[in-house]
Every structure is written in structure tokens, then in C-alpha cells.
Amino acid sequence: xxxxxxxxxxxxxxxxxxxxxxxxxxxxxxxxxxxxxxxxxxxxxxxxxxxxxxxxxxxxxxxxxxxxxxxxxxxxxxxxxxxxxxxxxxxxxxxxxxxxxxxxxxxxxxxxxxxxxxxxxxxxxxxxxxxxxxxxxxxxxxxxxxxxxxxxxxxxxxxxxxxxxxxxxxxxxxxxxxxxxxxxxxxxxxxxxxxxxxxxxxxxxxxxxxxxxxxxxxxxxxxxxxxxxxxxxxxxxxxxxxxxxxxxxxxxxxxxxxxxxxxxxxxxxxxxxxxxxxxxxxxxxxxxxxxxxxxxxxxxxxxxxxxxxxxxxxxxxxxxxxxxxxxxxxx
Numbered sequence: 197x198x199x200x201x202x203x204x205x206x207x208x209x210x211x212x213x214x215x216x217x218x219x220x221x222x223x224x225x226x227x228x229x230x231x232x233x234x235x236x237x238x239x240x241x242x243x244x245x246x247x248x249x250x251x252x253x254x255x256x257x258x259x260x261x262x263x264x265x266x267x268x269x270x271x272x273x274x275x276x277x278x279x280x281x282x283x284x285x286x287x288x289x290x291x292x293x294x295x296x297x298x299x300x301x302x303x304x305x306x307x308x309x310x311x312x313x314x315x316x317x318x319x320x321x322x323x324x325x326x327x328x329x330x331x332x333x334x335x336x337x338x339x340x341x342x343x344x345x346x347x348x349x350x351x352x353x354x355x356x357x358x359x360x361x362x363x364x365x366x367x368x369x370x371x372x373x374x375x376x377x378x379x380x381x382x383x384x385x386x387x388x389x390x391x392x393x394x395x396x397x398x399x400x401x402x403x404x405x406x407x408x409x410x411x412x413x414x415x416x417x418x419x420x421x422x423x424x425x426x427x428x429x430x431x432x433x434x435x436x437x438x439x440x441x442x443x444x445x446x447x448x449x450x451x452x453x454x455x456x457x458x459x460x461x462x463x464x465x466x467x468x469x470x471x472x473x474x475x476x477x478x479x480x481x482x483x484x485x486x487x488x489x490x491x492x493x494x495x496x497x498x499x500x501x502x503x504x505x506x507x508x509x510x511x512x513x514x515x516x517x518x519x520x521x522x523x524x525x526x527x
Contacts, residue, residue: 252429
């Protein structure tokens, strides 16, 4: 595994702003308590991913992990911060270099029903991008598409069918074939197995690992399923309400969690070896990203919170080799 980061994030912040419409502006001028709404989806994230690595990104629904994945894949720009591709700011790339970077990072989406155009045949869904970008020619189109479909575990004989004629697992394989068709080096998998039956999940996960070995792929694997992340990932990043609160090698996180949020997540995972243990869940609800808590975002739900946690944002510090945690209890 290379030490050179293939993707590096520096201070990535993403906000979504809902501006006041005309009526809202008039109401505000008349003294009504209305204001523009700002969703703080991602808040100052630093992250580097080395070539050949599988990084698991974990957190509850609403923590910003899918938004971060879209920023990493280049689907949406950050509000603040820098995304580096092989050490170069992607915003500084132009022409062929920019096109190359965009093609090399792809994304596989959570919902295999919504992520495919229902009006397009499978051969066009998979083959459109490589044809447009000159990866294949019109003469070699059929052969190239067949290769991608076969690699994803489907029969090319079905390539003239439409997405609605396939099962959920088959549609996800079509999504994988579409991503592979532009020869990426880095793939963001956004809850790519969450909508599938358990038996199909196992097949898709095994396919991901097979493709990683065959094509030397790098993954950012976004999931709320800690069991899946433990099985797949070299390193795990825990995210809470837009911030990274802990990251470490996979074995370290599951054996020695440091942040109270990570410990709470792990205690909610049922395990055979701990079947006599009382099942626990993270207490409380995740706060609204419209109005996140001050200081440490987790302090309203943390059993160890102090007054310092309510006013001061903890820094992500290295507490052991390769193990980082953002908690005031460490210092």
C-alpha cells in the first residue's frame, strides 16, 4: 500500500443555505422572526486516503457522511477547504488533467432503484460515459460494455433490458459496472449494500473485495453498519454531526475505542461472544444540523460531558500511533 495519499481533504466544510423568498424578506422587514436557514452538513474535516486503502466512514443518519462522500467524489463543491488529488488542488487542475481526475474518482449510490435512468437500456447506462470520453469507440462499444457487465457479475445477454427488469442486487451490479466503465482508481461507496437483502449484501461485498484485488482500487466505504465496516476496512473514520471524532486502523477502533460516541456505537452492535450483555443504544437523538450544539457536538448525549465540553471544540489529536480522537477526556 502506497504512503502517497490519492485523496486528501483539508478543512472541508459544506453548508446548504435556504435563502428567504420574496414573502420571507417582506416578513423579516416587518419584524417577523424569520431568517435564512443554514444546514451545517460537514464541519472542518481533514482526511487522507492512501492508494489501495479501504477507509470505512461511519456515523448515524444525518451526520454528513454522504455529503462528505459527494465532495470527495467531486459531485458537489465544498463551501470551504481544499480537495487534493495526488497532492494537487482539484480546483487548480485544467483541461485534460481536470478531466482525468474527475474520471478517476467515481461513486456508487445507496439506492439502486433511483440511481439508474429508467429510460435507458443497461448498455447505454454502462457505455455512455466511456464512449463520450473516448475510452472506447463506437466500433468496440459492444465488446467493451460486455466486459464491464461481466466483471460486475451479470450476463451481457441482458444488456438491452431496462433497469425495472432487474432485481435490487442486479441493479446495484449495473451501478458498479457503470462506475468501473470509466476506469476509476478511487470509488466512493455510499451505503452501497444498505438497501439489499443480507444474502445479496454478502455477494456485493465479496465483489467489491474481488475488484479491489483485480483492479487495484481504493475505496471510501460509507456505512452505518459497523459489522460490514469491520469486515472490509483497513481504517475506520467515525463521524458525528459533520465532524470527525475518531479515526484509527480497523482493529484498533473495534478493540480499543476512545471517543464516547464510538464506544456507544460499538455497544449497540449485537455480538455472539457478548450475547448475555444487555443491548444498549446511543442515548438521545442526533441534534439538528440547522442548530448544532456549541463546543463538542456530542456533549448533550455524552455521559462524561463536562462544562469544558459545552464551550470548547475538542481537537482531533493522536492518542496512539495512527489513532486519533477528538475528546477533552484525553487531555
